Amino acid sequence: MALGALTLALFSVFMALGVWQVERRAWKLDLIARVEARIHAAPDAAPGPDRWAGLSPADEYRRVRLVGRFDHGRETFTQATTAYGAGYWTLTPLRTREGFDVLVNRGFVTSDRRDPAARGGPGPDGETEVVGLLRLTEPHGGFLRANDPAADLWRSRDVAAIAAARGLADAAPYFVDAEAGVERGAWPRPGLTVVAFRNDHLVYALTWFGLAAMTLAGAAIVILRGRSGARDA
Structure with a gap:
């Protein structure tokens, strides 16, 4: 009984974490797509004082x-x-x-x-x-x-x-x-902004799902060994 409850609890937690990482991956891919669109779009006028209060991370890049x-x-x-x-x-x-x-x-x-x-x-x-x-x-x-x-x-x-x-x-x-201008080799050197986002969520999701599967497998092994020992006795 205790083993079953512990197995269910661990399995549920690992699965929930895996699903969360899948959702985070979808969010990160959408963020990357939106940022890519921004950095290649035609430039707008820089926001003036009337727009400063409304600036948010959605304006970055x-x-x-x-x-x-x-x-x-x-x-x-x-x-x-x-x-x-x-x-x-x-x-x-x-x-x-x-x-x-x-x-x-x-x-x-x-x-x-x-x-x-x-x-x-x-x-x-x-x-x-x-x-x-x-x-x-x-x-x-x-x-x-x-x-x-x-x-x-x-x-x-x-x-x-x-x-x-x-x-x-x-x-x-x-x-x-x-942005980098026409004066190549001049100092300061502009255009060196690094636009990169870590996207390891798939690896994390597979790790959590793997742990969920291992939890079930471990519980099954314990149960089977227990039944085998009972028969041998």
């Missing part, structure tokens, strides 16, 4: 377009690691035509190229058009490493904290990863 002037004097560097090695993302405020600021990730620089003089100058001057991917703020720092605004040490792209540190009173609550 949307292609957006904005026009304005970079404020290179308020540039911020956040730690990053890319195919080029360790270095920094270059976040530069862009004052839009509409009168609000957007932090634009202009791309990656190595540690020896943080100084604009080491990369040929501060960057675009005058009115500039930027097309890129809308990204949501990263307020929690890096893995087990918090940002330190007082020391100007940034491990994540925390838009609100960076805006406060740079005196940007009307900054958008998102940043934009600029």
